[in-house]
Amino acid sequence: MLLGLLLGLVANAAGLATPLVTKWVLDTLGAGEPLTRPILVLLALVVVGAGIGLWQWILMGTVAERVVYEARVSIIRRYFAARIDQLTRRPGGELVTRATSDPALLHEASGSVVGLINGAVALVGTLALMGVLDVVLLGATLVAVVLVAVLMGLIMPAIGRAQEAAQESVGRLGGTLEGALRAIRTVKASRAEPRQTELITGYARDTARHSVRAARRSAVVWTISWTGIQVAVIVILGFGAARAERGLIEVSTLIAFLLYAFQLMGPIGELTQNLTAMQAGIAAASRIREIEAIEVEPAGAPGTRPVPDVAPTPRRGDPVLVFRGVTARYGPDGDPAVSDIDLRIPRTGHTALVGPSGAGKTTLFSLLLRFLEPVDGVLLLDGRPYPDLSPAEVRGRLAYVEQDAPVVPGTIGDNLRFTHPDATDEELWEALRTVHLADRVASFDLGLDTPLTATSVSGGERQRIALARAVLRTPDVLLLDEATAQVDGLTEAAVTRCVRDRAAVGAVVTIAHRLSTVLDADQIVVMERGRIRAVGSHRDLLREDALYRDLVAALRITPEAVADAAVH
Numbered sequence: 276m277l278l279g280l281l282l283g284l285v286a287n288a289a290g291l292a293t294p295l296v297t298k299w300v301l302d303t304l305g306a307g308e309p310l311t312r313p314i315l316v317l318l319a320l321v322v323v324g325a326g327i328g329l330w331q332w333i334l335m336g337t338v339a340e341r342v343v344y345e346a347r348v349s350i351i352r353r354y355f356a357a358r359i360d361q362l363t364r365r366p367g368g369e370l371v372t373r374a375t376s377d378p379a380l381l382h383e384a385s386g387s388v389v390g391l392i393n394g395a396v397a398l399v400g401t402l403a404l405m406g407v408l409d410v411v412l413l414g415a416t417l418v419a420v421v422l423v424a425v426l427m428g429l430i431m432p433a434i435g436r437a438q439e440a441a442q443e444s445v446g447r448l449g450g451t452l453e454g455a456l457r458a459i460r461t462v463k464a465s466r467a468e469p470r471q472t473e474l475i476t477g478y479a480r481d482t483a484r485h486s487v488r489a490a491r492r493s494a495v496v497w498t499i500s501w502t503g504i505q506v507a508v509i510v511i512l513g514f515g516a517a518r519a520e521r522g523l524i525e526v527s528t529l530i531a532f533l534l535y536a537f538q539l540m541g542p543i544g545e546l547t548q549n550l551t552a553m554q555a556g557i558a559a560a561s562r563i564r565e566i567e568a569i570e571v572e573p574a575g576a577p578g579t580r581p582v583p584d585v586a587p588t589p590r591r592g593d594p595v596l597v598f599r600g601v602t603a604r605y606g607p608d609g610d611p612a613v614s615d616i617d618l619r620i621p622r623t624g625h626t627a628l629v630g631p632s633g634a635g636k637t638t639l640f641s642l643l644l645r646f647l648e649p650v651d652g653v654l655l656l657d658g659r660p661y662p663d664l665s666p667a668e669v670r671g672r673l674a675y676v677e678q679d680a681p682v683v684p685g686t687i688g689d690n691l692r693f694t695h696p697d698a699t700d701e702e703l704w705e706a707l708r709t710v711h712l713a714d715r716v717a718s719f720d721l722g723l724d725t726p727l728t729a730t731s732v733s734g735g736e737r738q739r740i741a742l743a744r745a746v747l748r749t750p751d752v753l754l755l756d757e758a759t760a761q762v763d764g765l766t767e768a769a770v771t772r773c774v775r776d777r778a779a780v781g782a783v784v785t786i787a788h789r790l791s792t793v794l795d796a797d798q799i800v801v802m803e804r805g806r807i808r809a810v811g812s813h814r815d816l817l818r819e820d821a822l823y824r825d826l827v828a829a830l831r832i833t834p835e836a837v838a839d840a841a842v843h
């Protein structure tokens with residue numbers, strides 16, 4: 276930027292010298308001397324000025340792109356470092372707009388400081404040289420310049436406000452559009468297309484309205500500035516001609532003065548343009564700064580707290596995960612989502628969480644995965660408190676299958692390798708066999724390289740891909756949020772088999788929505804209104820817990836299944 280400023284100043288100096296050298300040419304002509312030298316100097320000034328101007332242009336363009344790039348990088352980094360609740364409370368599309376279109380507005384603005392300084396120097400320089408040529412004519416010019424400056428000062432802030440409002444509407448447009456496209460089936464099934472179209476085009480209309488207002492105000496500023504200077508030039512011409520006629524100034528001085536007057540448009544245009552760009556940039560920057568206020572997850576605790584290199588070797592009987600008096604809430608003023616949770620997850624075996632909707636099952640998963648931090652109590656992994664571990668250390672020991680089992684953009688292979696990018700093809704096939712998908716994937720022409728989009732796989736297949744991803748390398752703890760929707764028999768069998776296999780060698784925690792899963796569990800945790808109501812085996816709970824009996828009944832238990840379980 277400093278170099279850009281310097282180059283701009285040199286190019287300005289060349290520009291400022293040109294009228295004076297033109298006067299020299301005219302004076303030499305008047306004196307009847309050879310014109311070669313002044314003409315050569317004039318040419319040199321033009322060529323050097325153009326060369327340096329080009330260099331500055333390219334340099335500032337590069338700086339601008341780097342500013343945009345770095346703004347984007349910092350936003351993207353911030354998103355992925357952010358706490359989940361900080362992201363989920365904003366519409367995804369709006370977050371996308373802030374990473375894509377807001378930084379683009381910094382493009383023009385980044386060089387605006389340099390442009391403003393250059394413009395100001397050129398303006399002052401031009402006025403000073405005009406003063407050297409003729410103070411009286413300068414007076415007339417100054418009146419025009421002051422009028423233009425006052426006008427700009429009045430209209431510029433309004434342009435900035437309109438631009439900021441336009442960007443905000445773009446953000447709302449992005450957020451709503453993204454949400455509506457994601458729920459496109461519901462939109463169509465609800466025949467809500469016209470309403471959604473109306474709502475979202477409304478945001479587009481707002482954007483256009485604000486942008487048109489900004490454009491209109493810019494046009495007014497520009498036109499009045501340019502016309503003001505042109506009127507000033509005409510006044511100077513008339514007034515100067517009269518002074519030249521009376522012999523108060525030379526004709527060559529008048530011509531040089533007029534050249535400066537024409538040149539005034541350069542710095543004034545530069546100042547106007549850069550002030551506009553700066554306004555847009557400040558608006559974008561304030562939106563980008565809001566992103567910087569997003570809270571990030573506790574930065575790798577290892578940096579902040581000493582963690583022993585060698586983890587204490589857990590004893591076989593110790594639980595792998597422990598909740599000790601954990602209370603958590605989503606907002607600072609909300610009711611606790613879970614309270615006083617005391618729970619031990621054994622190193623091997625299957626723990627099933629059951630409970631009515633809103634009981635706090637998902638919240639327990641969020642706490643285990645550190646998507647949410649407790650307000651009271653502590654979680655332990657292998658006897659080490661969570662605050663001593665970084666989120667990455669904790670998550671490295673867990674595998675998580677979300678209820679909706681989202682697929683990530685890319686191929687089947689990319690999806691399977693998402694957690695372990697270094698997994699070999701053989702490992703992928705093994706995982707696919709575990710979830711009964713190997714034959715299906717092998718039947719595709721491209722095999723593991725088959726591109727996968729959310730719509731090209733069935734719900735059951737998506738579940739199984741997510742499961743295969745989770746069991747690719749045996750995790751210490753598998754967290755499985757079972758699909759609530761009915762899944763096909765093959766998927767159910769795959770899930771059951773996976774859970775059994777994993778439970779034999781490690782810990783599995785499920786949010787169970789299926790009777791078969793509940794019956795399979797070694798330990799069942801019954802939750803109600805954020806608290807653990809009972810823990811036990813199926814048989815004990817059936818006998819002792821009324822809510823559990825209701826829940827089991829709601830899972831449409833058949834008499835045969837009850838008998839099975841009793842035998843079990």
Ligand SMILES: Nc1ncnc2c1ncn2[C@@H]1O[C@H](COP(=O)(O)OP(=O)(O)OP(=O)(O)O)[C@@H](O)[C@H]1O
Pocket residue numbers: 605606611612613630631632633634635636637638639
């Ligand atoms: N993101 C959130 N913001 C605020 N409150 C939340 C949020 N997620 C859950 N809650 C609240 O926390 C409580 C526990 O919800 P949680 O999702 O853990 O229940 P759940 O047992 O998993 O229910 P379900 O079976 O319906 O998924 C509920 O009262 C719920 O309203």
